[in-house]
Amino acid sequence: MKTTLFSILFAFTLSFGFAQTGDKEVKIKTSAICEMCKERLERNLGLSKGVKYANLDLTDKVMTIKYNPKKTNVASIKETIVNTGYDADEAVADQKAHDKLPDCCQKTAAPHSDM
Template identity: 45%
Template sequence: MKAIFASLLLFFSVSFAAQAQSKPGTEQVKFKTSAVCDMCKARLEKSLAYEKGVQSATLDVPSQVLTVSYRADKTNVAALRTAVQKTGYDADDQAADAKAYERLPDCCKKTMGVH
């Protein structure tokens, strides 16, 4: 339980620190997603690669955490969170776009466990 709490605390502190920086340059943000498999990983990483300002996106499937490196002068955390939602996945406490979620394969739905 302490490990989960420590992980969440670290996650939120990194997320808020990335949002608080205002100077242009490369920044990083982490989103807790509803992704559950390697197909989700490929879909999210490819989708984010097409977003303006994104330099890299990497999903850790077991922890369901998407790490995005981006240029702050080209995009922002809110736009990246929206991009994740429009791909069909939850981003932190924000629900996925319903139409995008319905288009996901059954193995990528939230009802499936991480596999």
């Protein structure tokens, strides 16, 4: 009886914990151009506290980010993008970070496709 009660309580606690994750999703327009930009942004955001998923759609230059709002927020996510050297919606890229990007990834570069 004790084991059954413990099992039920454990299952309830486990299912309640997963149901209460409360993750949020945000879409942010970037100035990214190519696959190198995509890899750089996804890696940097993936290393950010609270970010669970980051994916850049190069066709519309929109970054989709799923995050835990208890650990991060949209302003911090945009700050990471800006500090990586890219625009994030209305926030302009940090100039020093932008200047460190490869020439082909800078805003003045023509859009290109990777081979």
